[in-house]
Amino acid sequence: MFELKRKDISKQDLWQNANIVLPQFDIEKVKSATYQDPIWLHFGAGNIFRGYIAAIAQDLIERGELDRGVIAAELFDYEIIDKIYKPYDNLCLVVTSDAKGNLEKRVIASIIEGLKCDKSFEADWQRLCRIFESSTLELVTFTITEKGYNLFDLKGDYLPAVKEDLENGPQSPKSSMGKVAALAYVRYKSGRKPIAYVSLDNCSKNGEKLQSSIVQIAKEWAKTGLVEEDFVEYLDDSSVVSFPWSMIDKIVPRPSEKIKELLEKDGLENMDIICTSKNTYIAPFVNTEKAQYLVIENNFPNGRPPLERAGVFMTDRKTVEDSERMKVQTCLNPLHTALAIFGCLLGYKTIYEEVKDEHLKRLIEKIGYDEGLRVVVDPKIINPREYIKEVIEERFPNPYIPDTPQRIATDTSQKMPIRFGETIKAYAESPDLDVKSLRYIPLVIAGWLRYLMCIDDEGKTFEPSPDPLILELKKHLEGIVLGKEYEDLEERLRPILANEVIFRVDLFKVGLSQKVVEYFKEMIQGIGAVRKTLQKYVS
Template sequence: MELSIAGLKQGTDYATAGISVPTFDVAQMQTSGRETPRWVHLGPGNIFRVFIAKIAHSMIADGKRWPITAVVPRDAAKLDLQLAPHDLMTLGVTLNPDGTRSLDVIAGMSEALAASRIADFERLMEVAVREEVTLVSLTITEKGYAVRDSSGDLAAAARHAITADPHQQQSHAMALLATLLLRRWEAGGPPITLLSCDNFSHNGDKLRDAIFTIIAGWAERGAVSPEFVAWARDGSRVAFPISVIDKITPLPNQSVADGLAELGFSDMGLVTAGQTPVAGFVNTESAQYLVIEDNFAAQRPPFEEYGVQMVSREVCDAFEHMKVTTCLNPLHTALAVTGCLLRFPTIDAEMRDPLLAELVHRLGWSEGLPVVVDPGIVSPADFLTEVETVRFPNRYLPDDPARIAMDTSQKLPIRFGETIKRYLERGLGLEQLEVIPLVFALWCRYLMGIADDGAPFTPSSDPLLEELQAHVSHIALGDHIDVHEALNPILANAEIFAVDLYETPLAAKVENYFSRLIAGPGAVRAVLAEVLNKESE
């Protein structure tokens, strides 16, 4: 079997293998979608292909025309290797906790473009100005929104975008969207919604602020008119709803590829795009949540008919805080950095270690849940229970701690800083927190690039990695150092923790834990056991 439009004609093979296939004519849908586009999406990565594109697929199957024009903002190779060979379709592989698998061919895309290619860029601009295109969504990860560096100054890419032709911005996602809006305004300015589906707090607000930074730079040098600026800032013309997305989608796993080969697929092997493995399939879990603020400037897809929660901003905000700051993301980060230090191969393997299971249990239930607001659409206790007992321990969904550890410096202010701020706002003593400062200390220990066995490892990519490692990479296990001097530049950085930890009791705890974590090989596990009052195994 091959995943392609031609391959779908081998219907008997797919049926024999138990694979769900589209009930509509994919080729006809794609032709129609190119002629009359409706929805543009930037960043057709794994979570998009298996979740958002599946929503579009289901709508199309029901006769609701919302095909997606997918846009790769930078790395055209991913389009060439991951989408083009399969006629823009994806094989969704759902790995259930009981060991069963569900296989679905997903066909929600009608067109795919690489913004870095001139012809594709111009095609995108042609699509973007059309009145029937009313939605642009994004999954480009949080760093794709960065227009400022760690010091708060404009990043080099943003400075270049501001000084260059506003009609021809291809290299930076935020500038690309600003150009899209400019071209749309010049074509008459039909309303449009820009919907971030990236996994960080107040994503729509950050999207709006990043785009407006570019536009303000253009306006300051007279490259765009005040009328365009006013139109872009008019929420009834250009809307930026917030959203929360949740579905664990690890990088494609070789064991899954092997299973698909045994099933008869000849084109589901892993290939490499840069340093990242890509494939025609996406392996994922069954659990999924998408909550969107119902604030659109133009016609939107009927999301609520396809499992999406369309809610008020207040409810979306509460769900986000529950998920991102308490019930999932902080637990993931704790397991990620600790798993790298202890050389665990997968998140699920960590959850079978009683010590690490206790770490996330205490972090969620004892220190996070007391300051959570119930969003009313999902019980925080039920959500946390599902994460702790079903989702993270799923041994059939192999997820690498190093993947979760990427860009940790960008995640800490939301995943932990928001909880700290809520303790302060409610007058709750931070002295009672033990696990949160322990996780901070583990992260500082992780930055050393030395595992608990005393041998080196390579920390995951992070925009601040080089800067942060400069403070701790000289430390050797067993050193007697001035811990305060080493950690002060890190712990005092309110951009990382949302507060200056030295203005709280937490900095002293982090320094104390860190000094014990560097005592020698085996110290990480020993400190975890001591703090959690649980025997190390």
């Protein structure tokens, strides 16, 4: 038996027998170089970071292209550091599966530190301040989910933690963006040092989103004299501080029990999966697929690692934007969310089982090939039609990627504007397209309203996935039961359907609300009505 710990890394034969590839570099050397002169810090110590970003760093280190590792910092869920980083010496075991079931197992050791980013962890906070003061720091990357960047609630008011941060200044930040702004201020104070802040989250114009949150906080601080005006100018000077845009793609599901059992059979101990009190599903290992795409705007004022040597497309903003529109707004993520919503309603527990369902497969084909491709701009570096084909025919059906509709249904309210709203808006604004010709996207929106009832198609209640707006949204569906007719559905659903924060557009104004409500009416006819409606419209 052996463990994912530095002390056991030297027992090479045990890892070899288990077909697990060990790091091919001098960990101690990279560690001390990173402590002294850090280059790369990452916020969001979750699964995609461990399974993809840290693996890119390791590829570069192993090829001799990089001599320092990545420092992980957690803004929100400190249990990740206590339970998954510290006990395993920051190591991670990445298990990659192709559709034939071939597994590649690799130990990632490029994560050098795991820090809790909050002033209440004084030593870690001080270490972060030293890192931000360091002139060698080139890039700060982020995978903190879409909601991690939010400053405002649905009504447009500052979130309570943000409000507190705006009043108190950079000395004791509580919100995620407040902490990042405070650390940016530390860097500014250390001599206006250059840096790139790179969001790797699935948001449209992710760089702009990060930039606007940080700059907004800085402006509010400057207004009340809590920081110098020059701090805002520093953040606004793109030759010194950049916020490159990016598109990231690799399906990294929650850790799977099957993979855990497999690793235990290999002789590995302590492979338990945990769900933290903040709902992060995480384990010492990460399971993922082989396919991966990372496209980043090449704007790094303080230099950067040669990411292109690890397969990252380094390009201009327009190409990033087109790639992102292709993936997040049309060819992958909307299809995923459609499967998430209907999967929860129809009792599915895995995505690969869902794509065997002829109605669901047809639905995602229609959303992708018919409705999505019409508004896609070809990014040239990836062909959109071939990309959808790979998604539908190879990636989603991979039975060795145990992804679940429940994971993807997390934060759906935050994903609606990007995954569907942008396409609706593009149709509504196009002189050549008719927004009312959309049939399948409205079907998914109706499915989501049906999902918010938290009753599946068999009439059984289910626990919805975590979502910051779930309680507020559910209220609008209260009192609606299966099998009853309602005259006032449009009015009841207006607060959701007219909300431009949720859909980017007011669905009443663009003329889609009636269609959504009609579909929804059909879906609440009784037990089995979701399946019937789906069948009727996709066949």
